[in-house]
Amino acid sequence: MLRPTLNELISGMQRTIMDSLLPELTSPYAQGQAMSAIGMLAHAAAVLESAPAYDSAEIKDLRATFAALKRLGDKHISKKSGLRGALARAIRAGAKSPPDRRAMEAAMAAFAAAVALGHAGDGIARHVRGYIRRNLERTRNLLGNSLPSA
Amino acid sequence: MPHAREHRVVGLKRLFGGSSRETYAFDLEWSEGGKTRTRPMIGRRDPTGGLLKTDREREFKVIAAMHRAGLKVPEPLFLELDASVMDRPFFIMHRAPGRTGMGAFPAMEAESTRAKVTDDFLSELARLQSLDYRECGLEILGAPKNPEDPARIQAAHWSEVYERDRMGEHYPILTAAFAWLNANPVVTDRVVIVHGDYRSGNYLYDENGIIAMLDWELAHLGDPMEDLGWASMMFWGRDELAGGLMERETFYRLYEQKTGYRVDRRRLFFYQVLGNAKMAVICLSGICGFVEGRTSDSVMPFLELLIPRLFEDLADQLRLV
Numbered sequence: 001m002l003r004p005t006l007n008e009l010i011s012g013m014q015r016t017i018m019d020s021l022l023p024e025l026t027s028p029y030a031q032g033q034a035m036s037a038i039g040m041l042a043h044a045a046a047v048l049e050s051a052p053a054y055d056s057a058e059i060k061d062l063r064a065t066f067a068a069l070k071r072l073g074d075k076h077i078s079k080k081s082g083l084r085g086a087l088a089r090a091i092r093a094g095a096k097s098p099p100d101r102r103a104m105e106a107a108m109a110a111f112a113a114a115v116a117l118g119h120a121g122d123g124i125a126r127h128v129r130g131y132i133r134r135n136l137e138r139t140r141n142l143l144g145n146s147l148p149s150a
Numbered sequence: 151m152p153h154a155r156e157h158r159v160v161g162l163k164r165l166f167g168g169s170s171r172e173t174y175a176f177d178l179e180w181s182e183g184g185k186t187r188t189r190p191m192i193g194r195r196d197p198t199g200g201l202l203k204t205d206r207e208r209e210f211k212v213i214a215a216m217h218r219a220g221l222k223v224p225e226p227l228f229l230e231l232d233a234s235v236m237d238r239p240f241f242i243m244h245r246a247p248g249r250t251g252m253g254a255f256p257a258m259e260a261e262s263t264r265a266k267v268t269d270d271f272l273s274e275l276a277r278l279q280s281l282d283y284r285e286c287g288l289e290i291l292g293a294p295k296n297p298e299d300p301a302r303i304q305a306a307h308w309s310e311v312y313e314r315d316r317m318g319e320h321y322p323i324l325t326a327a328f329a330w331l332n333a334n335p336v337v338t339d340r341v342v343i344v345h346g347d348y349r350s351g352n353y354l355y356d357e358n359g360i361i362a363m364l365d366w367e368l369a370h371l372g373d374p375m376e377d378l379g380w381a382s383m384m385f386w387g388r389d390e391l392a393g394g395l396m397e398r399e400t401f402y403r404l405y406e407q408k409t410g411y412r413v414d415r416r417r418l419f420f421y422q423v424l425g426n427a428k429m430a431v432i433c434l435s436g437i438c439g440f441v442e443g444r445t446s447d448s449v450m451p452f453l454e455l456l457i458p459r460l461f462e463d464l465a466d467q468l469r470l471v
Contacts, residue, residue, distance in 0.1 A: 028163060032166055036452070039452070102319065105319070106320040108320070108322040113322075113326040113329035115469075116329060116330045117326075129470060132470045135322075136458065136462055136471065139457075139461070145458055145462070146458075147253055148253030148386070148456060
């Protein structure tokens with residue numbers, strides 16, 4: 001293994017800022033920026049650790065949701081809604097190696113819009129809402145649920 | 151200051167906040183009639199990149215109009231559009247005293263302070279919404295031609311910023327929100343001056359109430375429900391308190407008393423959906439500026455942490471969960 005590892009480098013950068021740079025800074029603004037940079041490095045370390053699991057859970061869920069939508073059959077997705085094309089693109093994107101996450105999210109955006117506008121039937125809405133609920137939970141677990149006053 | 155001589159800038163320091171412009175505090179000293187005078191000042195300089203691209207001349211003119219109209223704003227003093235003076239255009243205002251927060255009114259403040267700030271917050275909003283933009287010389291903000299224009303213009307504007315700054319990503323909830331906003335525009339009953347960021351965290355206050363409303367860079371002409379909806383969004387509040395100030399329904403009743411207008415729930419809801427979408431887009435714009443190297447402000451990447459809450463509120467509003 002190459003040393004230092006990425007996480008060791010990040011920890012080292014945090015210590016450099018804290019121990020060597022910060023004591024030399026006299027401007028409160030610069031001190032604040034340095035403290036934010038330390039926080040940013042901590043956030044980077046956390047994201048490096050959890051982002052791969054987040055991404056793979058997202059892709060797995062998107063694939064499963066689109067597969068479930070496909071199983072509903074064409075009678076649930078009207079031709080004029082444009083969702084049949086979105087579904088076909090999503091299935092293709094999910095089958096790619098590596099899967100095209102952005103294309104799947106673009107298709108999910110079309111389905112979410114249809115649900116918000118009341119243009120999707122109950123069956124579709126149930127699957128889309130299920131995905132969004134799980135997506136929000138994963139995002140909350142990754143990034144928290146902060147308000148600006150916090 | 152025609153008789154002033156020997157101007158000196160003293161104690162210049164950069165401040166946090168005001169992320170769409172660099173903000174500096176300093177004291178201006180000068181000699182006048184044989185005496186040394188001092189005045190606390192704020193300088194706002196165009197950023198190299200920041201949260202939003204806004205027009206500083208327009209912002210300066212709005213603050214000047216509000217000051218002439220007697221609203222609680224910092225007195226605007228100088229506008230310099232020539233970038234050769236200080237690298238980028240800037241303007242100078244009087245530095246008002248008082249304290250501020252990031253979002254919801256701080257819970258640890260005295261109840262009497264909270265009551266005074268709440269009353270001032272809605273009184274100032276009522277005064278702002280009672281002004282005639284023509285008499286204020288603010289036709290420059292672009293008067294909507296039809297009563298359905300304000301909603302359409304704002305939704306289209308923030309949708310455009312989303313498309314520009316989403317960096318190729320797709321956010322299903324945000325896409326759904328803009329689809330809903332485009333399909334459900336509301337019609338205003340009157341056109342007023344809209345602050346555009348009227349909320350807790352954007353005023354200076356002390357135990358006697360609000361001293362000055364800040365950050366007028368998003369001001370435009372539009373629907374009065376826009377500022378009310380933004381100010382009372384869950385995002386800027388705490389629990390059931392709008393802006394951390396007052397229980398939401400009581401807040402709306404007090405608004406009605408002060409303005410003499412009913413709160414239109416349908417329009418209010420539209421502007422709260424727009425508000426959550428707009429704030430999420432503002433966060434994405436800050437992140438985009440940081441990622442693309444237009445700003446090095448280390449606060450920008452932390453905007454990501456605010457997005458989950460906005461998405462959760464949007465998902466609730468649009469029945470996506």
